[in-house]
Amino acid sequence: xxxxxxxxxxxxxxxxxxxxxxxxxxxxxxxxxxxAESSSSxxxxxxxxxxxxxxxxxxxxxxxxxxxxxxxxxxxxxxDAGKITTTSAAAREIRDTADRVLAASxxxxxxxxxxxxxxxxxxxxxxxxxxxxxxxxxGRKPRKDAAxxxxxxxxxxxxxxxxxKILGSLVPGCRKxxxxxxxxxxxxxxxxxxxxxxxxxxxxxxLAAAAPRMALTRP
Amino acid sequence: MSSRRSxxxxxxxxxxxxxxxxxxKLQHLIPELRRRRSGKVSASTVLQETCxxxxxxxxxxxxxxxxLSELLASTDDNSAEAAIIRSLLN
Numbered sequence: 402x403x404x405x406x407x408x409x410x411x412x413x414x415x416x417x418x419x420x421x422x423x424x425x426x427x428x429x430x431x432x433x434x435x436x437a438e439s440s441s442s443x444x445x446x447x448x449x450x451x452x453x454x455x456x457x458x459x460x461x462x463x464x465x466x467x468x469x470x471x472x473x474x475x476x477x478x479x480x481d482a483g484k485i486t487t488t489s490a491a492a493r494e495i496r497d498t499a500d501r502v503l504a505a506s507x508x509x510x511x512x513x514x515x516x517x518x519x520x521x522x523x524x525x526x527x528x529x530x531x532x533x534x535x536x537x538x539x540g541r542k543p544r545k546d547a548a549x550x551x552x553x554x555x556x557x558x559x560x561x562x563x564x565x566k567i568l569g570s571l572v573p574g575c576r577k578x579x580x581x582x583x584x585x586x587x588x589x590x591x592x593x594x595x596x597x598x599x600x601x602x603x604x605x606x607x608l609a610a611a612a613p614r615m616a617l618t619r620p
Numbered sequence: 621m622s623s624r625r626s627x628x629x630x631x632x633x634x635x636x637x638x639x640x641x642x643x644x645k646l647q648h649l650i651p652e653l654r655r656r657r658s659g660k661v662s663a664s665t666v667l668q669e670t671c672x673x674x675x676x677x678x679x680x681x682x683x684x685x686x687x688l689s690e691l692l693a694s695t696d697d698n699s700a701e702a703a704i705i706r707s708l709l710n
Binding site for chain 2: 472476488489491492493494495496499500560561564565567568571572580581583584587588590591594595597598601602604605608609
């Protein structure tokens with residue numbers, strides 16, 4: 402049995418003929434269908450899809466069992482290497498493992514999941530420095546009346562734009578994403594996080610119930 | 621050449637349509653905002669609530685990781701219990 406973080410593929414799609422022609426036809430049909438959808442029903446569809454993807458109990462069960470496997474493997478690896486000493490380091494490892502398994506469950510369908518999986522280890526954000534330099538280079542404009550109007554307009558929006566940026570920074574890999582894409586990512590990310598919380602919560606309850614002796618002997 | 625209302629929906633300017641779109645969709649998503657249902661939530665509020673909601677979820681995951689690290693430390697020695705847990709989960 403192959404040990405891997407990626408869940409085994411795939412659900413049956415009923416896709417028997419995978420010839421390029423039929424695939425192209427299908428894609429074209431679905432594209433025109435998408436255009437015909439009004440934006441509100443599309444919004445509902447996306448959030449429903451996210452719900453279906455992350456809210457079924459089956460998904461949660463699968464995640465929970467994969468998480469347990471991954472946690473045991475990670476603990477084994479760390480104790481063998483003698484790395485884990487403090488509970489905070491252990492907690493961080495659990496957090497990282499949980500995030501990776503969560504991202505793997507997304508099967509590469511979302512940007513945030515791909516970004517999490519691309520993180521090999523805790524690398525400091527070096528791209529931040531590049532950002533800062535570019536901004537200061539272009540910000541030296543003389544303040545004249547003509548530019549004051551533009552300044553005022555800029556000052557009207559920044560609350561929203563600023564918050565949009567913060568939102569983008571909260572979702573992994575979504576700092577420079579367009580607004581509609583950011584929306585899709587946020588929707589999916591929130592549903593996934595909610596599932597992660599539910600699964601970890603139930604896991605903690607199970608473990609607490611399974612080891613009452615240990616809980617009692619704690620001071 | 622700056623027009624009075626620069627409505628370019630390029631990467632630099634965000635159109636109002638996109639924002640109102642974002643607001644309505646996020647409103648359905650965030651439990652805090654679903655409860656309010658006043659129909660007149662500002663974009664700024666929605667974004668603020670979304671950000672704090674995500675931060676809360678992150679914090680919950682961190683807390684759960686702490687709890688799990690303590691629990692796993694105590695059950696490591698007992699592989700029989702681990703087998704029970706695994707079977708319960710499947």
